[in-house]
Amino acid sequence: MPIGAETVRAVEELFAQRVREERSPGSAWALFDRDGVAAAGGLGAARLAEARTGDESPVDGQRADAASDAGALASDADVLFRVASCTKSFTAAALLLLRDRGAVDLDAPVRAFVPEFAPEVPGGLDAPVSVRMLMTMSGGLPTDDAWADREESMTRDAFRRVLAAGIRCVTVPGTAYEYSNVGYALLGQVVEAVSGDGYAEFVERELIAPLGLDARFAAPTGDSPAVAIGYRRGPDGWIGLQFTGPGVFSAIGGVFASARSLAAWAGWLASGWRGDEAGPLSAASRRELQQLHRVAPPRSPAPDDPTPMPAPLVHGYGYGLVVEHDARFGPVLSHSGGYPGFSAHMRWHAASGLGVVALENATYAKVSRGAEAALERLLLDADAVESLRTPIVPWPETLRVAEGLGRLAVEWSDAAADELLATNVALDLPYAERRAAIDSAWDAVGGRAGERATAEDVTCDSPDHLVWFLRGAAGRLRLETRLTPLVGGRAQTFIVAVEGADPQG
Incomplete structure (x- = not known):
């Protein structure tokens, strides 16, 4: 069923309100259904002409246009934003693509590809970490967002030295959910070891280019294509941040994409549910990507959220995606992204193919809250609800x-x-x-x-x-x-x- 004009206006107002509340200088959003991107837009500023540049140092000499050397730029659905951890779905898809070609066994130990990876396991148990364990966030490695988000540009050699110096697990590998960025950095190295290519080059050539996505790992220079600057809140207003990367940690969150293109990516993943074989990865593998492979502990609502969404019946991790079973709507797939200067979220409903992508250019702005409310609005729309009621026909x-x-x-x-x-x-x-x-x-x-x-x-x-x-x-x-x-x-x-x-x- 088509997404109604009134619903589109309501979704746009959700993100407009966030900009008015100064949660972020700018916002970009897109809605999609089974036919593709149905509506998209942007609000606020992708770049602020008046913002001052922060004192954060560029990493490994990399530097892109900061807010102080770029003119003001209005946000829209075609401006590139950092999509942060939404990148993990690209990493997982790359591994499934290699698996389907017979190039990698997902149950092989990671150490076979990255010999320096020999983590300390609780109790001194002999519990090798497999590729699949890292894909499902059950490799036993501890949560590391604050540190890992600043390490994107780490070189391969530096990463190997870090691993050789020692790394440890908080749970026995393969036994529990624990979100790990290092795990996905390791998976990027598995892609390189198996494919013989750089991680970013492989993903761009094998996934991004065949789907015609406006996405990349290196920040574009100049104004074509337009790219949003990331900001953090300072005592005197917004402070523009320098871009990092690419490097080993690009596999955890290095993709730049427009809201329109990220919605096209999410819609292509969702199309696996109806057997659409278009694109580089089979429908069966895309469905596998979206299965609940590791259950996570129940979530508690954020203490500062006045209107929390109902808790899912169960949630956990697939391959590079969060899987939730909503009591009202059934399976919902998503991933959030938080990075210095950026916040991202993509979210869709498995049965109907309805989904939303939302991007903002402020540090950890939690745009996921807006995206959750937007998808709920889509699914509660009168036309949309009818699309969920596909009757089960007896034989x-x-x-x-x-x-x-x-x-x-x-x-x-x-x-x-x-x-x-x-x-x-x-x-x-x-x-x-x-x-x-x-x-x-x-x-x-x-x-x-x-x-x-x-x-x-x-x-x-x-x-x-x-x-x-x-x-x-x-x-x-x-x-x-x-x-x-x-x-x-x-x-x-x-x-x-x-x-x-x-x-x-």
């Missing part, structure tokens, strides 16, 4: 068998039962006992209403599973069946119980 065999079982419940026949029921049913409860239980259930609802009782309130939550009701003289019976997975259509379960009673059998 024709399920309907045929259920009709026969309804007749069997009214008038039992061993011969008819043999035609409808799988071999396990009589073994689980012999026909004589089953027939007696059905007769007892009819007695509890005042007896049979007729030889051809009409099915009522039929529900289906899977093509092989039906629940329905038959009315007696003084109540109803609840009937339930589930077919075997074999073609041909036979019931492996047949339950008849008084409505409201605990179903047995």
